[in-house]
Amino acid sequence: FKSIGVLLAIVITLVPISSEALCLNPPSRDVFVYRNITSDSAPVKVHCFSGDDDFGDHMLYGKQYFKFSFCPNYFPTTEFFCHLWWGNKEKGFVAFKQKTFKNYDSTIWLAKDDGIYMTHYES
Template sequence: MSYTTVKNLFVLLLLTSNLLQALSCRVVRGYTVHVVNKLPPNSDLSLHCASGDDDLGFHTIPVNYDFHWHFCDSWTGTTLFFCHLYWGSKQVAFDVFKSQWSDRCFLDCYWEARSDGIYFSGKFPPDKLEKKHDWENK
């Protein structure tokens, strides 16, 4: 195989990969993750959420605020987002979305921070919440 043929195949592979990524929302489902502050009055919730590709930064959200973002699962089905939540002297870190959770999060993953822990629902708005995590002391 000549150098030109190998080079052309490589360029074609790169273009195909970029096209698949650009069309991924049309091929695979889009999701929204919600992290909602349901702590007592005047209790801000600080959080840092990220994936291997996207760092959403540090945020401080007031009571009843819904911090949320929308994204498309990778066409390889390997998307993972995690969050680290801070409330006063307490904290907790956990995965908020994994591609393998299609049975848990149909279109939305809803997480609610309460004084006694972190609750989850696979729907938005949530109809039933399940406690998933306890706060840990720093």
């Protein structure tokens, strides 16, 4: 029975957990992308993804935001990338990297008139 328990522990740590409901350790994380542009009404298109998840395209108007939540991997390999388009401007960036943002409960990105800014909430 001891070898079955060890095997089960190995399998659990190697299987990536993608459902937020199954997050145990580390706990789930949130990423927000806010449209905070005041100079015009053109929408911001947001596309965020990782190697395992693709959240598709989202159009943000006014002060709207897009949020996604996920369970980081047990080993610190989770990484999400986002791409924003606003009129003829576009920018891609790493929205979450587990090794860098490991203690952040929420990572918040602000698309503003003069650029993209990041802030966070730590646990």
